[in-house]
Amino acid sequence: MRWGTFMETARRTGRRRGGVDTRTQILDAARIEFARKGFKGATMRSIADAAGVNVALPAHYFGGKKKLFAATLELPAEAREQLLAVTRQPEIDAGELTRTYLGLWEDPDTRGQLLAIVRSGLGGGEAIEWLRELLTEALDDAASSGPQQKIGLVLATSHLLGTAVARHLTQIAPLSLLPFDELVTIVTPAIEASLRIHLDG
Amino acid sequence: MRWGTFMETARRTGRRRGGVDTRTQILDAARIEFARKGFKGATMRSIADAAGVNVALPAHYFGGKKKLFAATLELPAEAREQLLAVTRQPEIDAGELTRTYLGLWEDPDTRGQLLAIVRSGLGGGEAIEWLRELLTEALDDAASSGPQQKIGLVLATSHLLGTAVARHLTQIAPLSLLPFDELVTIVTPAIEASLRIHLDG
């Protein structure tokens, strides 16, 4: 009867009962803390407290704050893949791009990672390279479509980033309350307009 | 011959020659530091160093770090007025809104303040209320146009925020290099599309 402190943390599917190890608890808590306060704002103590473990354990398991942060941002690789699958197509579908991109922000797990990246990157830390990389990678990969489409894709991506920030970060009134399907519906026209941009004329 | 250290700081019009006081130097340096590193990232020491003054003077003049930060974000009131002048019109002009909004980010002075707000607000600090206020104020003031236009304006503002962030903060490759006029030209269609949005249909 000693697991009274486990609380309701084990919501993930497929999680082994005895395997709710402190390492995973720390990682989950770190994601939340970094997402909410950025790299500098989140402290090892606040992470340890949120995880319900001793203050020394985060450093013990991950070898330092920066390494813990890096571990936090580990898996958005799959998110990148989803985006690339859309942008690699010869003719990018505006609705599909909008739904995929904003959809990444709807899932609480990936949203936590994206928030951590945005919070820490835009917050003035060193993580801004990661953010730039995340944005330009989908871009460079789709650059084979020619420079004309490239500028349109940058524009579209920027608009989608702004939309996600307004909905999930600053939580502007009507945007943050819209059902996801309606959000996609009203955002798509602008993305369509951006993708069709051409510089001359 | 002791003002060899004054450098080229006195670019503002109407600045008294003997009045390049350390208080102003500190304020200018604080703007840059807060804009680059966010509230937590910028330290009183780094600000003092950047201003070329003693470490004790920032606290001495402004009474603390938070008060110094507040002083930094003082004048965006005029920026807000410029935006309101556009959004208050019965039929908002997409090109005019785009030019005004993105224009605020082109001026180094207001850009510094906007960067400080975004960096500190999005970075997880308490300044997120200021950012939300800045975004919603132009919104509420234009809400007399009816809820239909309101959602369109939110969308447009979000897209413009994303564009400004991509150009000035993450500095995505083609966006950050475009001349301002071209930027306005290619962004306007999406803003136009957003402003014309209606939910039912």
Next chain:
DNA sequence: GTCTATAAATAGATAGAC
């Protein structure tokens, strides 16, 4: 594996000399 205790660095703020 987990904890206490503490080291080492850094931050904001202030007192008092000049």
Next chain:
DNA sequence: GTCTATCTATTTATAGAC
């Protein structure tokens, strides 16, 4: 008005007991 010196609090990181 400006500076040196210092206090206090907080943070990361680690050493060593249990």
